[in-house]
Amino acid sequence: GQQLNQSPQSMFIQEGEDVSMNCTSSSIFNTWLWYKQEPGEGPVLLIALYKAGELTSNGRLTAQFGITRKDSFLNISASIPSDVGIYFCAGQRSNTDKLIFGTGTRLQVFP
Amino acid sequence: GAVVSQHPSRVICKSGTSVKIECRSLDFQATTMFWYRQFPKQSLMLMATSNEGSKATYEQGVEKDKFLINHASLTLSTLTVTSAHPEDSSFYICSARDGRGYSTDTQYFGPGTRLTVL
Numbered sequence: 036g037q038q039l040n041q042s043p044q045s046m047f048i049q050e051g052e053d054v055s056m057n058c059t060s061s062s063i064f065n066t067w068l069w070y071k072q073e074p075g076e077g078p079v080l081l082i083a084l085y086k087a088g089e090l091t092s093n094g095r096l097t098a099q100f101g102i103t104r105k106d107s108f109l110n111i112s113a114s115i116p117s118d119v120g121i122y123f124c125a126g127q128r129s130n131t132d133k134l135i136f137g138t139g140t141r142l143q144v145f146p
Numbered sequence: 147g148a149v150v151s152q153h154p155s156r157v158i159c160k161s162g163t164s165v166k167i168e169c170r171s172l173d174f175q176a177t178t179m180f181w182y183r184q185f186p187k188q189s190l191m192l193m194a195t196s197n198e199g200s201k202a203t204y205e206q207g208v209e210k211d212k213f214l215i216n217h218a219s220l221t222l223s224t225l226t227v228t229s230a231h232p233e234d235s236s237f238y239i240c241s242a243r244d245g246r247g248y249s250t251d252t253q254y255f256g257p258g259t260r261l262t263v264l
Contacts, residue, residue: 038189077239077255132178136189
């Protein structure tokens, strides 16, 4: 099945640093979602974006819906150890329930 | 917030046996539930969409006779892996859509079920 490309594939950063990751697609989506998954658990929704150009924050997390509707970005400011996990983007087209997930970005935060 | 549970959380079975996984929406009704499979260090891949009271819709390449889905109530969907083989070993995750049935309604994910087939 189709997957969205995420970069970077993995990140190893020091506590306090800011993090940026992105998700790209060859086709347009009407909704972009960002999830975090910890080992052995299901993904948890972080941010949902519904409009091209939209910029939405959730605490230290900020995500943007690209104006081309083919990409999205997630930033985490002042990272902390509990930010460790795998971050997935997911795209959804109009009039469909289906989510298409990205390849994931694995984040490691060192104290 | 909306909570989705799965049971069991882990299951180990012998090759050739069948395994049933339950997905429940605990505090909301879900007309639509989704089943995903995730292999180690990979992303989630949608297997099928489960609609209450009707047949599930399977993604291309997913065998409907092998992965039986039943969505008999607004709070319960089950996935049965029939005649399981080692290559079916994976992390199976369900999600349930909370809302009035619009495609933009939020999907909430269960904690997943780790299936190991010996």
